[in-house]
Amino acid sequence: MNCIIVDDEPLARQEMQALINDVSDIEILGMFPNAPSAIKFLETNSVDVIFLDIEMPMVTGLQFASQLPKNTLVIFTTAYPKYALESYELDAIDYLLKPVDKSRLQKAINKAETYKKLLSDETEKNTLESNTGDYLIIKSERRFFRINFADIKYIEGLKDYVVIYTGNQKLITAMNLKTIHQKIPHGTFLRVSKSYVVNINFIDSFDHHNIYLGENEVPLGDVYKKEFFRIYAGGSLNPEG
Known part of the structure; x- marks a missing residue:
């Protein structure tokens, strides 16, 4: 797996x-001080992961990320x-706060590697076969999992x-979140962001x-x-703060 670093601060890069x-053997193909220079590089180079600052001149990291192809991870x-919340709306792999902690960086890279495999030809054929009664296939x-x-x-x-995610499994399937949410009980599973549906019984x-949800956030x-x-707290709390 390879990457580039985009940050307007030389020391940060x-x-x-x-x-x-x-923390990793990921190949660093280049480092860039702004989004336009990175965009030019991407025109002739394939990049798996971009480590991307947000507040940059000319084009912000959020604007840049919104223009990237689906197979480029951020x-x-x-x-x-x-x-943070806006970054998840852009399907970012992770959101690291500076100064970046080594263990958090390692976790983010591991996650990127998982999704790189997910986007490979080997896993593209994975799919949701059916939902019956109180389970999914x-x-x-x-392999098939119930x-x-x-x-x-x-x-x-x-x-x-x-x-x-279950208590002891992590299964990947080719389907968007909206579609799978339609196939599971809405009374139990709540959409809580663009990228997540949670089982209220585990909150x-x-x-x-x-x-x-336990160790998960x-x-x-x-x-x-x-x-x-409204649903989980019975409307007794103010969502505005």
Whole structure:
């Protein structure tokens, strides 16, 4: 897997380069001070992952990310937490706050590698075969899996795929999040952002920005917040804060 680094701060680019080399063998093809120079590079080069700053001159990282092809994965690196929800709306792989922690970077790269495999020819044929009664039949990695609705903790969408998380499995199938959400019980599963559906029975706690399911944390999108508070909290809390 390869990557590029896009950041308008020279020191930030150097620090990210050193961190990536320290935790992974991912190949760094280049480093760029702004989006236009990176765009020019992408015209003649294939890049798997872009480590992308957000607040940059000319073209912001968010604007740049919205123009990228589906098979290019983005990991945002920024000093500002306020862009996190918007980044997930763009199907970003991860959102790292500066100074970037090595363990968080390693986790983000591992996730990118998982999705790189997901987008490969080997996994493109995975699909949802059927849903019957209280379970789904999933074809994943050339095998069929029966997944009980009650065992699904949450479902993550990435472009034209979903990842279904249970207590001990992570299954990938070729289907968008909207379609699979239509095939599972809406009373139990809530859409909480553009990229996530959660099983309310696994929710431990939540705040105005995130939902916590054991060790897992998923973002709560502004568009879905009011409905989540109405259904899960019975409308007793103010979604605005």
